[in-house]
Amino acid sequence: MSPTIKDIAQLLHLSVSTVSKALNEYPDVAPETKQRVQEAARLLDYSPNVIAQRLQSRRTGTLGFVVYYGGNSISDPLFNELLASMLDAAAHHQYDLLVSGCPSGTSRPAAYERMIKTGRVDGFIVDGTDRHDDRIAYLCREEIPFVAFGRTDQNLDFPYVDVDGRAGVCQAVQHLIDLGHQRIGFIGLPSFSFCAHDRRQGYETALQTNDLPLESDLMVEVEAGSEENGYRAMVQLLELSHPPTAVMVSSDLMAIGALRAAQERNLAVGHDLALIGFDDISLAAYTHPPLTTLRQPMAEIGQRLVDMLVCLLENKPLPERHVILLPPLIVRQSSGERRDNP
Amino acid sequence: MSPTIKDIAQLLHLSVSTVSKALNEYPDVAPETKQRVQEAARLLDYSPNVIAQRLQSRRTGTLGFVVYYGGNSISDPLFNELLASMLDAAAHHQYDLLVSGCPSGTSRPAAYERMIKTGRVDGFIVDGTDRHDDRIAYLCREEIPFVAFGRTDQNLDFPYVDVDGRAGVCQAVQHLIDLGHQRIGFIGLPSFSFCAHDRRQGYETALQTNDLPLESDLMVEVEAGSEENGYRAMVQLLELSHPPTAVMVSSDLMAIGALRAAQERNLAVGHDLALIGFDDISLAAYTHPPLTTLRQPMAEIGQRLVDMLVCLLENKPLPERHVILLPPLIVRQSSGERRDNP
DNA sequence: ATTATATACTAAAACGTTTTCGGTGTCAAG
DNA sequence: CTTGACACCGAAAACGTTTTAGTATATAAT
Numbered sequence: 001m002s003p004t005i006k007d008i009a010q011l012l013h014l015s016v017s018t019v020s021k022a023l024n025e026y027p028d029v030a031p032e033t034k035q036r037v038q039e040a041a042r043l044l045d046y047s048p049n050v051i052a053q054r055l056q057s058r059r060t061g062t063l064g065f066v067v068y069y070g071g072n073s074i075s076d077p078l079f080n081e082l083l084a085s086m087l088d089a090a091a092h093h094q095y096d097l098l099v100s101g102c103p104s105g106t107s108r109p110a111a112y113e114r115m116i117k118t119g120r121v122d123g124f125i126v127d128g129t130d131r132h133d134d135r136i137a138y139l140c141r142e143e144i145p146f147v148a149f150g151r152t153d154q155n156l157d158f159p160y161v162d163v164d165g166r167a168g169v170c171q172a173v174q175h176l177i178d179l180g181h182q183r184i185g186f187i188g189l190p191s192f193s194f195c196a197h198d199r200r201q202g203y204e205t206a207l208q209t210n211d212l213p214l215e216s217d218l219m220v221e222v223e224a225g226s227e228e229n230g231y232r233a234m235v236q237l238l239e240l241s242h243p244p245t246a247v248m249v250s251s252d253l254m255a256i257g258a259l260r261a262a263q264e265r266n267l268a269v270g271h272d273l274a275l276i277g278f279d280d281i282s283l284a285a286y287t288h289p290p291l292t293t294l295r296q297p298m299a300e301i302g303q304r305l306v307d308m309l310v311c312l313l314e315n316k317p318l319p320e321r322h323v324i325l326l327p328p329l330i331v332r333q334s335s336g337e338r339r340d341n342p
Numbered sequence: 343m344s345p346t347i348k349d350i351a352q353l354l355h356l357s358v359s360t361v362s363k364a365l366n367e368y369p370d371v372a373p374e375t376k377q378r379v380q381e382a383a384r385l386l387d388y389s390p391n392v393i394a395q396r397l398q399s400r401r402t403g404t405l406g407f408v409v410y411y412g413g414n415s416i417s418d419p420l421f422n423e424l425l426a427s428m429l430d431a432a433a434h435h436q437y438d439l440l441v442s443g444c445p446s447g448t449s450r451p452a453a454y455e456r457m458i459k460t461g462r463v464d465g466f467i468v469d470g471t472d473r474h475d476d477r478i479a480y481l482c483r484e485e486i487p488f489v490a491f492g493r494t495d496q497n498l499d500f501p502y503v504d505v506d507g508r509a510g511v512c513q514a515v516q517h518l519i520d521l522g523h524q525r526i527g528f529i530g531l532p533s534f535s536f537c538a539h540d541r542r543q544g545y546e547t548a549l550q551t552n553d554l555p556l557e558s559d560l561m562v563e564v565e566a567g568s569e570e571n572g573y574r575a576m577v578q579l580l581e582l583s584h585p586p587t588a589v590m591v592s593s594d595l596m597a598i599g600a601l602r603a604a605q606e607r608n609l610a611v612g613h614d615l616a617l618i619g620f621d622d623i624s625l626a627a628y629t630h631p632p633l634t635t636l637r638q639p640m641a642e643i644g645q646r647l648v649d650m651l652v653c654l655l656e657n658k659p660l661p662e663r664h665v666i667l668l669p670p671l672i673v674r675q676s677s678g679e680r681r682d683n684p
Numbered sequence: 685a686t687t688a689t690a691t692a693c694t695a696a697a698a699c700g701t702t703t704t705c706g707g708t709g710t711c712a713a714g
Numbered sequence: 715c716t717t718g719a720c721a722c723c724g725a726a727a728a729c730g731t732t733t734t735a736g737t738a739t740a741t742a743a744t
């Protein structure tokens with residue numbers, strides 16, 4: 001077994017309390033003994049047992065992160081970046097990150113309930129919020145510390161970080177309009193998801209602002225943000241009697257599918273057809289043509305999520321309770337040049 | 343605070359020991375009291391505190407998984423699938439999975455040392471092995487339970503799951519040869535990585551078996567498996583005075599880059615040029631043309647890794663100490679049809 | 685000389701479990 | 715009536731820490 005505080009105490013003929021205090025920089029221990037204790041600790045290769053510390057302090061020093069296989073959580077191409085930045089930030093604050101799946105057959109709040117009630121974690125990061133989110137409702141009701149990546153349409157006040165999908169898409173669509181497009185399609189995701197709805201709203205407001213009509217034919221909604229679904233949605237748009245000249249796509253993965261659909265019909269994307277995606281996944285810069293898209297700053301998001309959660313857990317005041325980040329528009333070739341004949 | 347065993351004991355005028363035993367199905371507790379205890383537990387909404395359980399049992403019930411930002415660990419497109427299947431399997435065995443980054447500035451074994459010595463985890467899953475891997479050496483030396491995804495060239499006996507990259511690539515290259523190709527290129531990764539070296543060997547043995555010469559010009563090695571690197575490597579091959587007619591690429595992401603390089607030169611992949619990737623990432627089926635590739639069965643890999651580690655931790659005999667899975671060749675269009683004029 | 689104060693240490697409780705051991709009480713066998 | 719067996723329950727220790735309260739000694743103030 002690894003050495004304990006008791007071993008150090010016996011070695012130096014001290015009590016465990018003195019050793020503990022020496023290791024934790026208490027004032028009431030002689031500088032000389034402090035020295036001796038620390039040397040002995042090094043000698044024995046001692047590390048404190050975190051389990052015992054957690055039991056005594058009643059804090060786990062662990063952040064919970066529940067992922068879903070079905071949803072766009074773990075299968076999202078940006079998931080890796082989010083996880084990496086959260087791990088980084090958590091380590092920085094000396095916290096662990098416990099990732100947990102949601103066992104199929106149990107409700108979503110149940111996964112959170114289990115983790116908090118059994119004392120596995122101190123709080124949660126929840127991502128991929130719905131407009132009406134049962135997890136958020138549960139966590140608010142039970143007053144469990146958490147920070148969400150995403151907002152909801154419920155009337156609940158909770159700390160979150162989010163990307164302004166509405167403003168982002170609005171800007172992107174405006175860009176298309178400025179390029180001379182009049183018929184602009186939209187490929188979106190089911191609107192129970194907050195961000196899906198948010199992005200759609202950005203599309204609608206951009207059109208309305210420019211006195212362009214909203215045509216339901218031009219807006220297609222798919223179930224999940226896969227390449228395949230983007231392909232199919234694009235096919236549907238291109239088969240319209242009066243197809244769009246530009247399409248705003250809610251995710252890069254779908255945009256890649258849309259790209260393929262257009263190319264199979266011998267449309268030169270960036271010329272015959274403008275396309276804009278959302279996410280700026282690493283591949284986006286390398287499609288043919290490179291994809292114009294809205295970048296989600298995942299590194300910053302992950303870091304702010306855990307910074308905020310740590311504040312909450314340590315009862316420090318939160319600098320900002322609601323953080324909304326603007327996704328910059330990364331203009332590449334898929335959105336094309338200015339059109340002469342609209 | 344959440345209720346403890348003590349609360350139940352007080353409510354029923356019992357001792358904590360009897361309550362504990364009632365909850366854990368001990369034989370020496372009357373059926374009737376057992377009943378009463380379980381009802382009270384339900385009434386109070388009691389869940390056992392895992393921290394206390396862990397301290398008492400000296401087992402954490404937690405599997406450790408260390409990821410690196412730099413390496414091909416977390417940035418790998420298959421990482422998500424691996425993580426998902428490990429989470430699933432871990433939950434099935436009632437284990438937690440603690441994911442930890444490797445703080446920059448510390449050595450790789452140090453990350454493992456910290457987790458095990460502080461009692462955060464019972465054992466590890468390590469992935470992305472090198473031919474000479476300091477982490478594996480450390481874990482073996484310290485006799486810390488772990489299972490690796492990947493082998494090494496060190497003379498160490500440890501349990502692992504791996505994909506037979508050599509046999510897989512050999513089969514793929516043989517497929518190209520059977521299609522009539524004589525000049526076959528190879529785009530690989532740095533050979534300190536075991537699997538990179540393994541795949542290259544598959545390429546070499548396939549050529550040798552067919553009495554084809556090994557030309558160093560045709561083998562290019564890049565630093566990381568990105569789209570960009572695949573693109574550059576392909577450009578290099580195509581600029582050869584006598585370029586290959588087929589190329590085996592060590593990862594799908596690079597293959598996508600290679601695809602782009604070929605297309606920019608107006609080569610019809612699957613016709614003028616054959617291309618085979620490795621991984622079968624979700625996008626592989628949706629490139630243009632769809633990518634022939636070797637599938638890594640991540641779901642099975644993740645599950646077997648944790649099944650094996652759990653066996654180790656519970657002192658159960660390991661059904662197989664070394665599992666080697668054959669990556670099936672998924673033939674799509676990028677490898678093309680049989681060539682008439684070789 | 686007495687009291688106050690500071691210094692350096694220890695004992696003991698606590699965190700919430702599990703588990704060993706011993707102690708009842710009941711009942712049947714001798 | 716004694717003995718043992720059995721069924722049921724509780725006391726207590728243990729896991730490795732932290733922290734509170736307290737003790738002993740030395741030093742300073744009165």
